[in-house]
Amino acid sequence: MGSSGVSWKLADHPKLPKGKTVAVVVLDGWGEAKPNEYNCIATAETPCMDSLKKGAPELWRLVRAHGTAVGLPTEDDMGNSEVGHNALGAGRIFAQGAKLVDIALATGKFFEGEGFNYIKESFANGTLHLIGLLSDGGVHSRLDQLQLLLKGVGERGVKRVRVHILTDGRDVLDGSSVEFVETLENDLAKLQEKGIDAKIASGGGRMNVSMDRYENDWNVVKRGWDAQVLGEAPYKFTNALEAVKKLRAEPKANDQYLPPFVIVDESGKPVGPIVDGDAVVTFNFRADRMVMIAKSLEYENFDKFDRVRVPKIRYAGMLEYDGELKLPSHYLVSPPEIDRTSGEYLVKNGIRTFACSETVKFGHVTFFWNGNRSGYFNAELEKYVEIPSDSGITFNEKPNMKALQIAEKARDAILSRNFDQVRVNLPNGDMVGHTGDIEATVVACKAADEAVKMILDAIEQVGGIYVVTADHGNAEDMVKRDKSGKPLLKDGKVQILTSHTLEPVPIAIGGPGLSSGVRFRNDVPSGGLANVAATVINLHGFEAPSDYEQTLIEVVDK
Numbered sequence: 001m002g003s004s005g006v007s008w009k010l011a012d013h014p015k016l017p018k019g020k021t022v023a024v025v026v027l028d029g030w031g032e033a034k035p036n037e038y039n040c041i042a043t044a045e046t047p048c049m050d051s052l053k054k055g056a057p058e059l060w061r062l063v064r065a066h067g068t069a070v071g072l073p074t075e076d077d078m079g080n081s082e083v084g085h086n087a088l089g090a091g092r093i094f095a096q097g098a099k100l101v102d103i104a105l106a107t108g109k110f111f112e113g114e115g116f117n118y119i120k121e122s123f124a125n126g127t128l129h130l131i132g133l134l135s136d137g138g139v140h141s142r143l144d145q146l147q148l149l150l151k152g153v154g155e156r157g158v159k160r161v162r163v164h165i166l167t168d169g170r171d172v173l174d175g176s177s178v179e180f181v182e183t184l185e186n187d188l189a190k191l192q193e194k195g196i197d198a199k200i201a202s203g204g205g206r207m208n209v210s211m212d213r214y215e216n217d218w219n220v221v222k223r224g225w226d227a228q229v230l231g232e233a234p235y236k237f238t239n240a241l242e243a244v245k246k247l248r249a250e251p252k253a254n255d256q257y258l259p260p261f262v263i264v265d266e267s268g269k270p271v272g273p274i275v276d277g278d279a280v281v282t283f284n285f286r287a288d289r290m291v292m293i294a295k296s297l298e299y300e301n302f303d304k305f306d307r308v309r310v311p312k313i314r315y316a317g318m319l320e321y322d323g324e325l326k327l328p329s330h331y332l333v334s335p336p337e338i339d340r341t342s343g344e345y346l347v348k349n350g351i352r353t354f355a356c357s358e359t360v361k362f363g364h365v366t367f368f369w370n371g372n373r374s375g376y377f378n379a380e381l382e383k384y385v386e387i388p389s390d391s392g393i394t395f396n397e398k399p400n401m402k403a404l405q406i407a408e409k410a411r412d413a414i415l416s417r418n419f420d421q422v423r424v425n426l427p428n429g430d431m432v433g434h435t436g437d438i439e440a441t442v443v444a445c446k447a448a449d450e451a452v453k454m455i456l457d458a459i460e461q462v463g464g465i466y467v468v469t470a471d472h473g474n475a476e477d478m479v480k481r482d483k484s485g486k487p488l489l490k491d492g493k494v495q496i497l498t499s500h501t502l503e504p505v506p507i508a509i510g511g512p513g514l515s516s517g518v519r520f521r522n523d524v525p526s527g528g529l530a531n532v533a534a535t536v537i538n539l540h541g542f543e544a545p546s547d548y549e550q551t552l553i554e555v556v557d558k
C-alpha cells in the first residue's frame with residue numbers, strides 16, 4: 001500500500017508477457033459510419049486504417065464514445081476530447097462536468113456552495129459578469145444551465161448582470177448564434193421586468209476570443225480581456241442581436257471566428273466593462289479552454305499580455321479547471337474526482353511512458369488522459385513532448401497539421417527502446433473536421449493515416465504491440481441529418497456539420513509482439529472507451545485493477 005492507502009501494485013497477467021513496447025494511437029475525431037460523400041474518412045485514401053479493419057476481424061471492433069458511456073448526461077450527447085480521453089486513461093466512467101452541473105442545479109446545491117456565496121457578496125454593490133460559450137452543444141457549456149443560473153441569481157438579490165457571449169458554430173451549426181442571442185435576450189428581458197439591470201455586454205467567436213487552450217495563442221485571450229474587462233473592441237453596437245447579424249453578414253463570416261465586439265449605450269460608452277467590486281463567473285464547465293482566461297482573471301502576477309487595468313473582482317469558475325494549479329480558487333461545482341488512472345498505475349509499476357501531440361491536442365494525451373492532472377507522475381519514467389501547432393490559421397489551410405512530426409517523434413521513441421508505452425494523439429480528423437471544409441478534411445484523414453503507418457512500422461521493427469483507436473467521431477460525418485439519416489437542407493444547400501458525432505469509434509490491436517491467441521471478447525458488445533484502459537494494461541502484462549471497466553480482450557489457447 002502507498003501512503004494514500006491505494007495498493008498500486010498490479011498483478012501479473014496470467015497469460016500475457018511484460019516488456020513489449022505498446023504504441024497507443026488516438027485518432028482525434030475519427031468515428032465509424034457508412035461510406036458516403038460526407039464521410040471524409042471513407043473518401044480519403046487510408047490504406048493503413050483500412051488494412052487494420054480488413055486484416056484481422058478478431059482484432060478490430062467498435063467501441064462507444066458518446067453519451068453515458070463517457071459520463072455525459074444523455075445518449076444525445078456527442079462525445080468530446082475531454083470525456084473521451086478521461087475515459088481512455090481512467091478506465092472507469094465518471095459523471096462529467098455537464099452532468100455534475102445539472103445535478104447541482106437540480107438539487108439547488110449550486111446556490112448553496114462556497115463559490116456561490118463568494119460571488120454573492122458582490123451582488124449588493126457590484127455587477128455580476130457571466131462569460132462563456134453561448135451554445136447548447138454540451139461540450140463546453142449549455143444554454144439551459146446559463147438560463148438556470150440567470151434565474152437563480154435573479155432570485156438571490158443580483159442587481160446588475162452583464163453577459164459576455166462567445167459564439168459557437170463548432171459544437172452546433174454555424175449561424176445558430178443568432179437564435180441563441182435571441183433566446184438569451186428573452187431571458188434577460190425577464191430579469192429586467194423584475195427590475196434587474198441585465199444586458200449582453202460583449203461578444204466574439206470562440207476561436208477568436210477568449211477560448212484558446214494549451215497556450216496556443218494568448219492574443220485570443222487578450223481580445224477577450226479587452227472587450228470584457230476594458231470595454232474595448234474593433235466593433236461597437238448598441239444591441240447584441242444586431243451585432244451578431246451584422247458581423248455574420250461579412251463575407252466568409254462564421255460563428256467560430258466572429259471578431260470581438262462590445263455593446264455601447266447611446267453615448268457610445270460600453271455598457272459592461274468589468275470594474276472593481278464586480279463578480280465574474282466563467283460558465284463553461286469544460287476545463288481546457290478556460291484555463292488561460294482563468295489565469296488572466298485570477299493571477300496577480302501575469303505577463304502573457306498587458307492587462308492595462310486589473311479590476312479587483314470576485315471570480316468563480318463553473319468548475320475548478322485545474323486541480324493541480326487549484327485554478328480558479330473559487331468555483332461553483334466540484335469537478336469529477338478522477339483518481340487512480342491507468343497512467344499512474346503503469347508508471348508505479350515501472351512502465352516508461354512517452355506521450356506526444358501538437359499543442360492543440362497536447363493536453364488531451366497528457367492532462368485529460370491523466371484524469372485532468374498536469375505534469376508527470378514520475379519525471380524519471382515519463383516524457384511528454386509537445387510539437388508547436390500552427391497558430392492564427394484555420395486548420396483547413398494546412399490540413400496535414402503536425403501529423404508527420406508527431407509520428408516521427410513516436411517512431412524515434414519506439415525505436416529508442418527507452419519507453420514501454422508510446423502514446424500519441426493525431427488531431428487532423430477533428431481539427432480540420434471542425435472547419436466544415438470537406439475537401440481539406442479528406443486531406444487531413446490521409447495525413448493521419450500516414451502517421452499511423454509510420455508508428456506501426458516502428459512497432460513492427462521492435463516486435464511491439466499497437467492499439468489504434470479514437471476519442472469520438474467527427475470527420476466521418478460532415479452533414480447535419482434528419483432522424484432518418486437524410487442530409488438536411490437549408491436554402492437549397494446541405495447544412496455542414498462542424499461538430500463531433502454520436503458514432504462509435506474503431507479500436508484495432510496487433511503487432512508482432514501480440515501473443516497469439518489474443519482476440520477481442522464477444523461478451524462486451526456495448527464496450528466503450530473506458531474499456532480500453534484495462535485492455536492496454538493487459539497488453540503491458542498486468543491485470544487491471546478490479547474496479548476498472550472490463551478488458552476488451554481474451555487469450556485463447558491456440
Ligand SMILES: O=C(O)[C@@H](CO)OP(=O)(O)O
Pocket residue numbers: 028029079080081082139140170171289430
Ligand atoms: O475544440 C474543442 O474545444 C472541442 C469542440 O468544442 O473539440 P475537442 O473535444 O475534440 O477538443
Ligand SMILES: [Mn+2]
Pocket residue numbers: 028029080081082084430471472
Ligand atoms: Mn477529440
Ligand SMILES: [Mn+2]
Pocket residue numbers: 029081430431434474500
Ligand atoms: Mn473536436
